[in-house]
Amino acid sequence: MSDTDPKATRTGRPRSTAADAAILEATRASLVDLGWSKLTMSDVATRAGVAKTTLYRRWAGKNELVVDAVAVLFDELDLPDRGSLAADVQGVVLQFAALLERPEARTALMAVVAESTRDDSLRHRIRSAIVDRQKRLVLLGRERAQARGELRYEDDASAAARNADLIFDVIAGAVVHRTLVSAEPVDAEWASGFTSLLLLGLAGAQAG
Amino acid sequence: MSDTDPKATRTGRPRSTAADAAILEATRASLVDLGWSKLTMSDVATRAGVAKTTLYRRWAGKNELVVDAVAVLFDELDLPDRGSLAADVQGVVLQFAALLERPEARTALMAVVAESTRDDSLRHRIRSAIVDRQKRLVLLGRERAQARGELRYEDDASAAARNADLIFDVIAGAVVHRTLVSAEPVDAEWASGFTSLLLLGLAGAQAG
């Protein structure tokens, strides 16, 4: 979360974990009230009841702070086994969509991704804090489908990885685009249509 | 482009169209050099050889200016008939990807979309200036596929529209996510894999 290694029991006054929690919560609250562009470090510090200098001692700036503040939302992600690949796809779609319903996520996610196009370390931070948490669900769903016999196991490991990346980009990309660009809701009906398109393809979905 | 209606031949000194072009080009140049977050109105004005007040007379702020500056890139979009639905899908994917290769588009697109989550008028501006230009290609590809017999004409008009929206979100979303979130290139190989997934579905693509 911060930049130092906590496992070494160093001497001196330890960092307040309560302040960490207060800052991240204040960041989310500020995102809800002000949105990404109007969020300021000073405002977050005031809300958290913390000096501005404390923020800069722990985070390099607004980008890193917001990534960490939003990342914890992705810990809630879970994918119970719904018995079929189609049901699991719908489940993961609705999970992503529910996250993007939250105003702090809506305004923050695209903004930090936009920033990451010019900041490699920020992109890595996003990947490990957010993207990998999402991709986990996709990999889990694929394993289950393979165990059920709905998908076959792939021989070539690198091809399998490429395929998983492709599927992940399709699912996450479609949900994000629908929600933030088209600005239309991802409801059960849309999730159903998307699922049959993903499973059956363009011609197959039309026939069914 | 600007906010006034140009068809009424009003009295007084007309706005310099040369300044318009210079400003938009300066905005793109500034996006390339500085990126979205470090782009300032003062910098654009200096590059364009124009007073800062002139910018504010034409655009409400950075958001609107950048949308207009990037929108013209989407005029280049074209989709020649490549003879089959699969080839046309690959074509549109590579078109989108080529646009996202340009650094001014990479840094600007996600940023303005992020801003649009809290600004309805900005969202409408993005839709008419950018999104509709993209969606046009998808609709064109579908019509061709229907004429070829690869897709059947749909009876229900509203269902057809929903379906087109779905396909558009899947294609555009996947390309954007691959390029900006996963930060991996959209090359011919990826486009090919995506196309077979879209046409045949998860199980079908694995079989083929």
Place this chain on the structure above:
DNA sequence: TCCTTACGCTACGACCCGTAGCGTAACTGC
């Protein structure tokens, strides 16, 4: 020649940034 609108320029208050300096608080090892 008047009228109207656009332009360039300057200046301004307001705000945010990120850092430095200082005194104080909290915890560790002797």
Place this chain on the structure above:
DNA sequence: GCAGTTACGCTACGGGTCGTAGCGTAAGGA
């Protein structure tokens, strides 16, 4: 206890951007 070390709150600061007001000038139309 006591020294050593690190974190914290607070204040203050120079530097930068924002968006606007005011003014004189330039470029068109009636």
